Amino acid sequence: MNSFTTIETAIANWLDRSDLAGVIPAFIASAEARMYRDLRVAAMETAISETITAGVVAVPDGYLEMKHLYINGAPVQKLQRKTAEWIYTNYPSRAADAKPLFFAREAGNFIFGPYSDSTYTVKGVYYKRLTALSVSNETNWFTTNAPDLILFAALAEAEPYLGNDPRFVLWQSKYDTVRAAVQKQDTAEEFSGSILQVTAA
Numbered sequence: 001m002n003s004f005t006t007i008e009t010a011i012a013n014w015l016d017r018s019d020l021a022g023v024i025p026a027f028i029a030s031a032e033a034r035m036y037r038d039l040r041v042a043a044m045e046t047a048i049s050e051t052i053t054a055g056v057v058a059v060p061d062g063y064l065e066m067k068h069l070y071i072n073g074a075p076v077q078k079l080q081r082k083t084a085e086w087i088y089t090n091y092p093s094r095a096a097d098a099k100p101l102f103f104a105r106e107a108g109n110f111i112f113g114p115y116s117d118s119t120y121t122v123k124g125v126y127y128k129r130l131t132a133l134s135v136s137n138e139t140n141w142f143t144t145n146a147p148d149l150i151l152f153a154a155l156a157e158a159e160p161y162l163g164n165d166p167r168f169v170l171w172q173s174k175y176d177t178v179r180a181a182v183q184k185q186d187t188a189e190e191f192s193g194s195i196l197q198v199t200a201a
Contacts, residue, residue, distance in 0.1 A: 001147040003138040004028070011154050015162070023161060024154070028133055031153030035142070036064055036129055038179055041186040043141035044127040052116040055094060056109040062129040069103055069110075069124035079103045079112070079122070087113040149178045 001010050008024050036044075045067060050057045071077035077099060084106040091097065091113035099120065100112035110122075130140045133150075142150055152175035159168040 001151065002143050004133040004135060004143070005138060007133075007143065007147060007150055007154070010151055011158070014151070014155055015158060020158075023158075025134070027154040027158045027161075028150065030157035031150055032129075032132060032142075034153050034157060035149065035179075039183055040065065040127050041141075041182065042190065043145070044130065045125050046128040047123070048126055049121060049123045052100070052112060052118075052120050052122060055115050056111055057122055059105060059108050059110060060126065060128065064127040064129060067125040067127060069122055069126075071100060072121040072123045077101065079124075082113070084111060087111055091115060146178065146182050149175070149182055152178060 001007055007028065008021075011024050011027060012018070012020060044064065046060070046062075048060060048069070049072075066081065069079045069081075071079065079100060080102050082102045082104045084104040087102060087104045091102075094115050096117040097114035098117050100114060100116055102113040103110050103122075104113075105111075130142070131137050133140060133143065152171050155171040156168065156175050159165055159171070162168075
């Protein structure tokens with residue numbers, strides 16, 4: 001069970017139905033959507049490096065959530081996340097002002113406060129959806145490292161189509177257990193290799 005096709009087969013076997021071939025890809029797509037709502041793992045991390053232009057930076061394709069963002073320079077200026085309303089309330093002037101300290105998402109852009117007075121480069125890391133699984137994209141990090149997560153998420157997502165399947169409770173429980181284990185393992189890896197110590201801000 002290490003590819004889109006083999007996971008499709010596993011789902012059909014678990015459901016013990018021969019008439020669902022046309023809808024199983026939809027179950028997998030729904031499973032992926034669920035996983036991206038529930039998980040934040042290193043495999044989703046992607047670097048961002050963009051120049052602030054006309055006061056904004058476009059939100060990248062596949063964006064889920066920002067991990068950290070900063071103005072690249074000397075010194076580096078970490079940007080704090082705020083709401084767009086907060087930015088407009090505290091920095092109502094949307095003309096060249098100063099080096100940004102804060103950022104917010106507004107529709108398809110990130111905006112900044114104060115309004116940028118130069119073409120600063122912002123860098124950081126955000127969480128991104130992986131390329132969706134399909135017959136033309138058989139594998140990704142999840143098929144290699146957590147195929148059971150996709151399986152049980154897809155089975156749980158099949159329940160509305162099946163209607164009151166008594167196995168749903170088992171599938172949901174298995175999904176929750178595997179999801180927690182995947183997140184725990186990723187978190188442990190992020191902080192592995194040294195003893196965590198309290199440091200001055």
